[in-house]
Amino acid sequence: MNFLLSDEQLALLDALRGLLQDKCDPRRVHEVFDGDGSFDAGLWQAICEMGIPAIMVPEGQGGLGLKLIDLAIAAELVGEYAAPVPLFGHCAATIAVALCGSDAQHARWLPKLASGEALATLALGEGDSRWLPGEWEIAGEARLNGKKRLVPHGLEADLFIVGTASGLVLVEKGEGVAAERLDGADRTRSLDTVTFTDAPAEPMPGDEASVARSIDAAAVLLAADAFGGANHCVEMSVEYAKVREQYGAPIGSFQGLKHQLSNMALAVEPGRGLYWYAAHAWDDLPEKARHAAAQAKAHLTDIYLQATRDTVEAHGGIGFTWEHDTHIYMKRAMLDWAWLGQPEKHRLRAADLAGW
């Protein structure tokens, strides 16, 4: 038993952290946040050049052939830096292509998705929080009609992996595809309502299990992002408590705040083991994977949103301003919380999967 990162994994994290420190400091995140709602194309290109979207693409298709745990720890870092890039939607969609696509679909798309030449996204959500296989009502195989909600970067995407009543289908941007940008809370990861009108669609042959597995991977990636963000909120609050003085002493020396910060760290830090486990289970313990993914999504995204609330309190007035970083993390936490359905939904699902 060996529950730690390998030297290769640590090296990957070092390289990605170096890149993010360089190109994604808080000033830059605020610039993009206050911008036109699109992502940071330069940063995204650099991340693609580093091979992050290639991590889970098979080696034969231009990828690195690595595991979900490798991608998840990268997603944690992206969450830590609140990086305004389409990593989540793109990688989740890429995994779906790899798992559910035909050979022809693999050959056509995976190399471009691995390199970042094409941008993919997942179009899952419908109406009354219908996010999961079996809940999708939108139908059509060769021609798709209907509307999907909260699609990450739908405006910019070249490829949509769409959940339908008969499974996943693949739709290219263009004819019959219209994306309308929401005024999303999280301006580091824009969302669109995407309307398909007789859009040409290709069914993907993946079976139910592969579709479910694609969704599980997305859940783990959200959990990883949530952990990264939440952990950063703890660190930010602790640092502030060390330097901010009131009544002649750092506010972190007052037991009231000190205990709040301890409680916050206590809520967040143990979540690391859970999301690692969920990624590892997805990679290597297939019979445990679904349950662990549901638990990781529910637990981590709940904790993240609470951590951002605690961060506002720990900072006082400054933490409530638009100029401060806190609200950016809170809004990312909102997305992680809501996307794929709220924690409650995944807890009830986890209970079913536990056989309770």
Next chain:
Amino acid sequence: MNFLLSDEQLALLDALRGLLQDKCDPRRVHEVFDGDGSFDAGLWQAICEMGIPAIMVPEGQGGLGLKLIDLAIAAELVGEYAAPVPLFGHCAATIAVALCGSDAQHARWLPKLASGEALATLALGEGDSRWLPGEWEIAGEARLNGKKRLVPHGLEADLFIVGTASGLVLVEKGEGVAAERLDGADRTRSLDTVTFTDAPAEPMPGDEASVARSIDAAAVLLAADAFGGANHCVEMSVEYAKVREQYGAPIGSFQGLKHQLSNMALAVEPGRGLYWYAAHAWDDLPEKARHAAAQAKAHLTDIYLQATRDTVEAHGGIGFTWEHDTHIYMKRAMLDWAWLGQPEKHRLRAADLAGW
């Protein structure tokens, strides 16, 4: 608008507090708690002589003809002192006789219940938390058969007011009535399982509304007891924090504990207004009474149990011993919490009553 106690009410409280200070100090409560499971007969007699059980009995029947608010503030004090007397069951049953009894039943019982010469109790609970009118399955009018759970002082009671499928009935102790004492957590208010076997029963003519109103009064009395106990727990914890020293200072000067004590007081104190209102609504605002009673029972008994938990933490090891007062309050809180159904049940009922 006038939401305060009258001089008469304050005088009643003063007198009752004097009595309890005299005859019901913590040492005495522990003695009874560690005793044979019966109540403190001397104290009960003194409380009866003071006229507490007579408060809501009509003047024509040997009572004082006062209101539920008058009885509830007395119940608060009894809760504060954790007095080991059968006040709750007796008074709740007395109210049921007054509201639902026939003239003959009034004449026969009310004078004796007002003076304390006879002891009454309420037999409501059945099986799977069936406490309320409409939930009772036990049946029979002239002869009663079946089992009631968690009956306060069933062994000592002379008169049982029993909830049945066809309304309340009145059963005297004796033939066909067998009470078996539980090893109850709360040894200040013993509970029995009472089995009726062809027990002679007299139907009470009160209509559904009167039955419901009797139950509401019981709920308010539990809430008042809960407030008294919870408030005492706050005071006990605060006093301890002032005198107990660690690291060379009273522990109450450490912000960690200080804020816990503030949170505890903040949870408890505003409940006073709620239980007053519930009693007042029962007396004078009939259309609001049921909802307020359900809310008071749910809110106050939940808060009480939590307050006793916080009291253990505030006292450290000593608060976890049998010798300390805390556990007596915790066990009273358990009874207030469970009797008539747990808070959740009453919250859902309150939601129905609010027309949601």
Next chain:
Amino acid sequence: MDLGFGPEFDGFRAEVKQFLAENWPPADGDYKSKENERRFVLAAVDRGYLHRAVPKRFGGSEQAPDIARAEIIREEFAKARAPSGRILGTGKLVVPTLLEWGTEEQCAEFIARTLTGEIRWAQGFSEPNAGSDLASLRTRAELVGDEWVINGQKIWSTGADRATHMFMLVRTEPDAGKHDAISYLLVDLRQPGVTVRPLQQMTRLPEFCEVFFDDARTPAGNLVGERGKGWYVTRSTLKHERSGIGGLTWSLSMMRDLVKLARETQRNGKPAIEDPRIRSELAAIDGQLMSLTYSTYRATSHAVHDRDVGSFATMPKLYMTDLAQRIGKLARDIVGDDFVDMSGPGKKWIERFMISLSMSIAGGTSNIQRNLIAERSLGLPRDARGGTK
């Protein structure tokens, strides 16, 4: 105990209704006209219905405290959607402070014009390095001739961009101990030495401001209370800031909105309010709100009858903060997917979810409130380092 009003008040209620029938809506039907509002408020003051605690000579109606009548007025005015004479922003804190500490001249100069809305106030307590710790204020004022000359910076000054005046704390006695160094000044913001910079909130709404003072001036006579005793004057302002009634009305209206949201939102094909978890939490919040409501009634009755309010006195603000945060979270759970969409029906609730957090910061952070409860209501010893001040 009597929460109803009883027949003795029926006549009064009829009078109020009659007054409203005659005065609102205005003759020309223009609800939104400021002039109509002004005229209505003056008439209501004249009848003793508004600004009841303020003496007549300062523009109030100088009525004896009577919570029953006050409540009837509130109810009937609300039913008629008539102007309530409410002072916007932090001005409502100035009036009782001036009544307690101000000179006759100060009251005369400022109160009436505050009631009519001619003067709009901003609060100038916090500074970048002095949040809850007022002892470390750096903004200073020097008496030069018959004017105070002010230099420094204030922050978190709600609505200062729309205000005409500021009540502020400044360091006037550089050499004095911390309780004797600060004074309470009234300052006209409409002068060259004052620069106001709005700070955007996380909700995107502008609300807070920074205010910079660079040789700004105010007459010597605008000092409230004694020189160096601003500390004590402030305590009365803070007391009013923490008092509950306004917040209660706000909490009740949040709750009504929340119930409406739960009724109207579909969850798994049914109204969310039928989901037992939502339903039970809604009732739990209602139980907390009822506790606040009737404890506020109780406190008001006690205050009016000169009885000790007890430990509840320090609690409304923190209780309401908890309540607002609980409401915010339940609304989030009901709103669900829309909780990321500022263009959708969830927008209002996303904002409230965030605003509920600002409550734990504004007017003394929640930790300061906890110290206050511990020290003032529970009598726990002061912290060796700081405390509530």
Next chain:
Amino acid sequence: MDLGFGPEFDGFRAEVKQFLAENWPPADGDYKSKENERRFVLAAVDRGYLHRAVPKRFGGSEQAPDIARAEIIREEFAKARAPSGRILGTGKLVVPTLLEWGTEEQCAEFIARTLTGEIRWAQGFSEPNAGSDLASLRTRAELVGDEWVINGQKIWSTGADRATHMFMLVRTEPDAGKHDAISYLLVDLRQPGVTVRPLQQMTRLPEFCEVFFDDARTPAGNLVGERGKGWYVTRSTLKHERSGIGGLTWSLSMMRDLVKLARETQRNGKPAIEDPRIRSELAAIDGQLMSLTYSTYRATSHAVHDRDVGSFATMPKLYMTDLAQRIGKLARDIVGDDFVDMSGPGKKWIERFMISLSMSIAGGTSNIQRNLIAERSLGLPRDARGGTK
């Protein structure tokens, strides 16, 4: 990352199974015989399966750290319901403390007999006036000839009525500063100068004891670490007290019981586990428990590979306390009416509801734990008054 064991461990697992098949249940079928248990444990130590961290010369099996093998042993022993060699009570804290600080003689004298259960330990840290504040200990020991003479009183000494020995903190240097005044002694409790008085818990179970020392004696050689340096020795004991594995097993078994309770209890005519509120809270607790489980695995892996465990190191105890309280409350909600009846099926859960509270007291209160997390893991400044020590 590899949480599975992989084929390279299949052989080891087969070996363990084989050993168990041969040794447990015992030949005479008497599971409960102490002698059978003793013999089994000795055989298991001999094979390297139990007491793996303890050197052979002190009765252990002296194996290199290997969490995979340790886990396989734990799993297979549990399946076979074989004795785990677990040291009862607080004795498990003494062994690592002696290994770190004890002399060769002390280890030889005490460890092996502790492993066999011949010596049973009680902890003697707290005193009536010194709970978390060990600096104010009053129990003193004087070196008279070649013996320490001990006078004073200890409290909250779990199981002292069943113990043979106590490891305790005593004041030996009355004039030294607070970090140099206390020594760590091992004392045989079976002597006339020692009186043990059990204190009943609120659960009615005896568990805590008071222990009075009246000229009690222990050989000079029973001083662990340097004279006056008991403080530092204690820190290592406390570290072991707070470490997670034992608690994790306990938490997992509580959770299994809770799920069973929720399945078997009827609520409104259906199993409680089908009530969405119960079901969702059960899953939330499970999420917390999974976090604890895999963070404990992670910490163990890191420790074994000499990597920094990070901030989780200080957290297991408080996390488990929260978890136990959450479990206690949910169990209460499921148990419902039976939550007042110590003669009914709720008894076990009423006791656990209460015991979950004692967790926030035992081994350093939760507030001390919070200080510990804040100062050691987060690097926040020490409190001016006290702190974790």
